[in-house]
Amino acid sequence: xxxxxxxxxxVDCVVFGFDGASLKVxxxxxxxxxxxxxxxxxxxxxxxxxxxxxxxxxxxxTSAYRVLEELTGLKQVYLKQLQVxxxxxxxxSKSLGWLNETYGFQTxxxxxxxxxxxxxxxxxxxxxxxxxxxxxxxxxSIKRLALDHKQILGxxxxxxxxxxxxxxxxxxxxxxxxxxxxxxxxxxxILGFEIDNRNFRKNLLGSGYLEPTxxxxxxxxxKPALLYTFNRHAYxxxxxxxxxxxxxxxxx
Amino acid sequence: xxxxxxxxxxVDCVVFGFDGASLKVxxxxxxxxxxxxxxxxxxxxxxxxxxxxxxxxxxxxTSAYRVLEELTGLKQVYLKQLQVxxxxxxxxSKSLGWLNETYGFQTxxxxxxxxxxxxxxxxxxxxxxxxxxxxxxxxxSIKRLALDHKQILGxxxxxxxxxxxxxxxxxxxxxxxxxxxxxxxxxxxILGFEIDNRNFRKNLLGSGYLEPTxxxxxxxxxKPALLYTFNRHAYxxxxxxxxxxxxxxxxx
Numbered sequence: 055x056x057x058x059x060x061x062x063x064x065v066d067c068v069v070f071g072f073d074g075a076s077l078k079v080x081x082x083x084x085x086x087x088x089x090x091x092x093x094x095x096x097x098x099x100x101x102x103x104x105x106x107x108x109x110x111x112x113x114x115x116t117s118a119y120r121v122l123e124e125l126t127g128l129k130q131v132y133l134k135q136l137q138v139x140x141x142x143x144x145x146x147s148k149s150l151g152w153l154n155e156t157y158g159f160q161t162x163x164x165x166x167x168x169x170x171x172x173x174x175x176x177x178x179x180x181x182x183x184x185x186x187x188x189x190x191x192x193x194x195s196i197k198r199l200a201l202d203h204k205q206i207l208g209x210x211x212x213x214x215x216x217x218x219x220x221x222x223x224x225x226x227x228x229x230x231x232x233x234x235x236x237x238x239x240x241x242x243x244i245l246g247f248e249i250d251n252r253n254f255r256k257n258l259l260g261s262g263y264l265e266p267t268x269x270x271x272x273x274x275x276x277k278p279a280l281l282y283t284f285n286r287h288a289y290x291x292x293x294x295x296x297x298x299x300x301x302x303x304x305x306x
Numbered sequence: 307x308x309x310x311x312x313x314x315x316x317v318d319c320v321v322f323g324f325d326g327a328s329l330k331v332x333x334x335x336x337x338x339x340x341x342x343x344x345x346x347x348x349x350x351x352x353x354x355x356x357x358x359x360x361x362x363x364x365x366x367x368t369s370a371y372r373v374l375e376e377l378t379g380l381k382q383v384y385l386k387q388l389q390v391x392x393x394x395x396x397x398x399s400k401s402l403g404w405l406n407e408t409y410g411f412q413t414x415x416x417x418x419x420x421x422x423x424x425x426x427x428x429x430x431x432x433x434x435x436x437x438x439x440x441x442x443x444x445x446x447s448i449k450r451l452a453l454d455h456k457q458i459l460g461x462x463x464x465x466x467x468x469x470x471x472x473x474x475x476x477x478x479x480x481x482x483x484x485x486x487x488x489x490x491x492x493x494x495x496i497l498g499f500e501i502d503n504r505n506f507r508k509n510l511l512g513s514g515y516l517e518p519t520x521x522x523x524x525x526x527x528x529k530p531a532l533l534y535t536f537n538r539h540a541y542x543x544x545x546x547x548x549x550x551x552x553x554x555x556x557x558x
Contacts, residue, residue, distance in 0.1 A: 062314035114392040138419055140366040165315060167390055
């Protein structure tokens with residue numbers, strides 16, 4: 055049975071991945087038709103964030119997980135609600151026409167709840183998303199997207215930036231074992247500025263959250279560096295200690 | 307012209323106030339009819355959070371501000387989006403019947419975006435909300451609410467607790483000029499435990515965010531205490547200083 059889709063509410067997912075050099079976002083192709091002033095109908099295409107109207111038996115996160123699983127094959131994935139986009143004019147009449155035609159709606163308005171997700175962009179992931187015809191695009195190179203998706207991407211990037219310096223989300227984007235150089239590269243790619251190598255290394259290794267493994271990286275031209283893992287347990291213990299009355303005790 | 311209301315999307319507002327002794331939330335009465343097994347129709351009432359289906363020319367926050375202004379008379383108010391409640395079964399069939407009857411809908415489902423708001427619960431505010439037949443209820447005394455509003459209140463309370471220790475939101479709930487005793491009372495009422503008087507005073511006065519005025523409190527049985535104001539400027543300057551690479555530098 056085809057599920058009933060809600061014509062007023064959708065989810066859109068901003069899925070970030072890191073390929074070792076730059077921050078990427080997962081996009082899907084949108085095909086639409088445009089009528090020229092001369093009355094000629096032309097087939098066009100552009101890119102959009104993956105998304106879907108919610109099904110009437112789904113809550114929002116179920117819907118977002120469904121969209122992600124279809125594209126990435128992953129059931130367990132880092133996924134957070136970003137923001138609701140509810141501007142009554144967020145979709146122009148042309149795109150509203152596309153939406154109504156695609157889904158068989160007669161809606162005059164749809165609000166979307168944007169989610170963002172962080173995944174490990176390994177060869178397995180790329181194989182899966184390619185099969186679904188989704189592409190990993192360098193976020194810096196994106197000039198425009200369909201609908202209001204460029205705006206949604208902008209909000210997601212801001213949130214990612216803020217989170218990156220406050221929470222250990224970098225490790226969602228890296229392989230389970232990584233070098234300090236890879237970690238620093240990730241910070242620099244997202245924050246957009248260079249970080250002092252020596253301080254970065256000192257601070258992170260001193261934090262107690264990184265654990266050395268007994269392995270070194272392989273197949274590299276330079277001297278192989280030691281691989282580390284993130285100790286989530288140590289991190290969470292520290293957080294609990296810090297979380298009592300931060301505001302009141304701030305001056306200490 | 308009556309605005310068109312969206313049958314799939316609503317906003318609900320959790321409005322908190324502090325009366326000097328306990329945390330209050332603003333509620334409105336819901337009147338509904340119930341049919342007994344014998345077929346008799348009985349008029350009933352209960353309480354709910356203030357809310358509204360969104361109008362089709364509104365974005366979500368416009369809608370939430372409208373609900374708040376109608377009840378409190380305030381245009382400028384501390385208002386934050388809390389969470390989307392989208393469980394397909396969040397409203398039972400009886401309440402769905404009430405909703406459809408009240409608004410002339412034929413909806414089978416409505417998602418709500420909950421907002422929470424902090425206001426100064428002064429006599430002016432009470433006069434306005436009484437006129438609108440809204441009541442300020444002690445949050446501790448609330449056993450049940452209509453729809454899923456008890457659950458929404460619970461999420462708002464959790465958020466308020468977390469925010470209170472991390473951000474200077476206490477001052478939204480207090481008069482512009484307040485005593486340290488009032489401020490401590492507010493923290494204790496919301497957090498639900500006693501705070502050591504001497505440390506609280508020392509930490510807050512040492513923080514540089516509180517400024518003494520030249521006034522003392524009036525009409526009190528005890529020795530009148532000095533009134534303070536919150537220096538938001540000093541606070542925000544400090545925050546900006548702290549916000550760079552928190553995670554990376556945590557160990558310092």
